[in-house]
Amino acid sequence: MAGLIARRARRQRVFRWAVVLVLGVFFLLPMIAMVEFASRGGGETWRLLVDWPQLSEKYPDLATGIVASLGQAALTALLMLVLLVPTAVWVRLRLPGLRRLVEFICLLPLTIPAIVLVVGLAPVYAWVNYFLGGSSLTLTFAYTILVLPYAYRSIDTGLSAIDVKTLAEAARSLGCGWATVMWRVVLPNIRSAVLSAAFLTVALVLGEFTIASLLHRDNLQVAIEFLGKSSATMSVAVSLAALVLAFIMLMLLSLFGDRRKASR
Amino acid sequence: MADVVDTPDLVAPKPEIRAHRRVGIARARSLLGTVPFFAYVVIFLVIPTLVVIIGAFTGDGGFTLANVSALGAAYIVDAFVRSIVLSAVTAVVGAVLGALLAYALVTAKPNGLLRRAVTAASGVLAQFGGVTLAFAFLATIGLSGFVTVFLKDHLGFDLYANGVWLFELPGLVLVYTYFQIPLMVIVFLPALDGIRPQWREATESLGGSTWNYWTRVAGPLLTPAFLGSTLLLFANAFSAYATAAALVSQGNPIVPLQIRSALTSEVVLGQQNLGKAMALGMVIVVAVVMALYALLQRRTAKWLA
Numbered sequence: 349m350a351g352l353i354a355r356r357a358r359r360q361r362v363f364r365w366a367v368v369l370v371l372g373v374f375f376l377l378p379m380i381a382m383v384e385f386a387s388r389g390g391g392e393t394w395r396l397l398v399d400w401p402q403l404s405e406k407y408p409d410l411a412t413g414i415v416a417s418l419g420q421a422a423l424t425a426l427l428m429l430v431l432l433v434p435t436a437v438w439v440r441l442r443l444p445g446l447r448r449l450v451e452f453i454c455l456l457p458l459t460i461p462a463i464v465l466v467v468g469l470a471p472v473y474a475w476v477n478y479f480l481g482g483s484s485l486t487l488t489f490a491y492t493i494l495v496l497p498y499a500y501r502s503i504d505t506g507l508s509a510i511d512v513k514t515l516a517e518a519a520r521s522l523g524c525g526w527a528t529v530m531w532r533v534v535l536p537n538i539r540s541a542v543l544s545a546a547f548l549t550v551a552l553v554l555g556e557f558t559i560a561s562l563l564h565r566d567n568l569q570v571a572i573e574f575l576g577k578s579s580a581t582m583s584v585a586v587s588l589a590a591l592v593l594a595f596i597m598l599m600l601l602s603l604f605g606d607r608r609k610a611s612r
Numbered sequence: 613m614a615d616v617v618d619t620p621d622l623v624a625p626k627p628e629i630r631a632h633r634r635v636g637i638a639r640a641r642s643l644l645g646t647v648p649f650f651a652y653v654v655i656f657l658v659i660p661t662l663v664v665i666i667g668a669f670t671g672d673g674g675f676t677l678a679n680v681s682a683l684g685a686a687y688i689v690d691a692f693v694r695s696i697v698l699s700a701v702t703a704v705v706g707a708v709l710g711a712l713l714a715y716a717l718v719t720a721k722p723n724g725l726l727r728r729a730v731t732a733a734s735g736v737l738a739q740f741g742g743v744t745l746a747f748a749f750l751a752t753i754g755l756s757g758f759v760t761v762f763l764k765d766h767l768g769f770d771l772y773a774n775g776v777w778l779f780e781l782p783g784l785v786l787v788y789t790y791f792q793i794p795l796m797v798i799v800f801l802p803a804l805d806g807i808r809p810q811w812r813e814a815t816e817s818l819g820g821s822t823w824n825y826w827t828r829v830a831g832p833l834l835t836p837a838f839l840g841s842t843l844l845l846f847a848n849a850f851s852a853y854a855t856a857a858a859l860v861s862q863g864n865p866i867v868p869l870q871i872r873s874a875l876t877s878e879v880v881l882g883q884q885n886l887g888k889a890m891a892l893g894m895v896i897v898v899a900v901v902m903a904l905y906a907l908l909q910r911r912t913a914k915w916l917a
Contacts (some may be wrong), residue, residue: 364716368726375793382747434645435645435649438645442645448802450646461850463894467664467667467891469663470875471663476655492656502723515679551735554740555740562872569743580750583747584750584751587744587748591740595733596907599732601732
């Protein structure tokens with residue numbers, strides 16, 4: 349038996365490395381190509397990439413896009429939390445009958461492609477323009493819908509792990525108002541779920557292109573696409589930087605999530 | 613509560629009725645707590661959806677089926693066919709290769725660096741990709757890309773001897789596969805994690821071979837999860853827009869690009885709502901696929917929870 353297990357472990361190791369190697373070449377080749385491509389012309393592109401003042405002078409559209417995307421990401425994360433966390437807690441506590449409906453609505457954007465949503469959003473955004481102006485930050489509204497499924501799943505998992513009802517009743521019986529319950533009791537208990545929802549939101553917003561492009565707003569991806577028409581090396585360099593940044597972010601999320609589990 | 617009110621005791625009703633009303637008020641107040649959420653969702657999700665659905669059946673003079681019947685035009689049917697073929701091919705290829713990679717990860721250490729890095733990278737490529745992936749492939753096998761130039765200079769092989777296929781359907785298949793495999797890893801890993809080593813030991817102690825284990829135990833258990841994930845990949849490719857938009861600048865081979873051209877150049881008179889009809893068509897395809905996915909998901913959850 350021991351020999352069998354050892355033999356199987358060895359076989360699995362060979363299989364594992366074969367698969368990882370073959371697919372690794374497939375996945376790393378474009379990344380290596382991006383490095384090579386962006387380095388043509390002697391590293392000038394890379395130097396520019398880390399030099400913000402010069403970058404924004406030479407490629408103002410790119411700078412606008414980066415700033416807009418960061419603003420959108422922050423606002424979307426905030427709006428998502430303000431909208432979703434109290435509702436999810438409230439529904440769990442007071443309106444359990446509505447839970448399925450809320451879940452259904454939150455998962456609905458998965459079946460509506462962004463390209464379809466943007467068709468329907470055009471008239472809605474005519475009103476948004478009328479009331480709030482045409483700032484790129486108004487995309488926050490559409491993005492909050494886009495991130496609902498991912499954020500909801502994350503927050504719902506977090507709430508399932510704690511006994512919201514007992515916690516809330518205990519706090520209420522000690523004289524807390526609802527705001528205090530939310531802010532000081534529930535929120536600290538689902539901190540990591542909230543954090544992972546926020547991380548996913550930021551990643552999704554930074555990668556969004558469809559809606560921004562078709563509603564004629566600025567963001568990072570739109571800027572990259574636009575840049576591709578004039579300066580191929582720079583657009584490839586920025587693409588690679590964005591991918592690497594997103595990778596680092598998700599890696600941190602994975603490490604952070606693990607530390608939480610270990611400390612439990 | 614109601615039967616208390618109906619008791620013959622005539623002294624009781626007054627406070628009970630008040631209590632009854634209080635319950636009603638409390639319920640209304642509870643519902644009030646969800647108003648911001650529902651109002652928001654109505655404005656930014658329900659109304660856009662209705663705009664698409666109603667717009668698909670509206671013409672200059674009110675209700676019409678003209679938009680929907682215009683979907684029968686050859687170039688739109690072709691776009692739908694190409695979209696479906698593209699999604700199906702990349703879903704199947706992505707599912708098979710992604711499942712292999714996911715299995716390779718499961719046999720690795722659960723908290724090891726390999727698994728962690730591959731999962732994070734998969735998340736990036738599957739969700740974040742879009743425009744950046746189009747540029748990645750331009751840098752790789754574009755006309756002056758790394759691989760194209762290398763093959764030509766060192767091996768005398770012209771990647772595009774039979775025409776530049778990167779900006780057409782074959783190119784889209786390649787680039788889409790690049791984000792479908794990572795998505796498969798993400799959605800299929802939990803199912804593989806649900807397979808217990810005890811089941812394999814049980815098979816072995818009953819005299820079963822590896823072949824038996826895969827065809828009689830693990831295979832049937834994983835099939836619903838595998839098919840479900842494949843459907844999800846199909847929906848993902850079918851809805852994808854950014855990569856194709858950045859890669860294809862001439863012609864509109866697939867439905868999302870057709871919608872783009874309908875949105876950006878609404879010049880053809882009387883066809884303003886054709887884009888909405890195409891959008892409705894997309895929603896229907898994705899909804900059918902996702903409904904099947906939900907069904908399979910339920911079957912999966914039964915065993916691999």
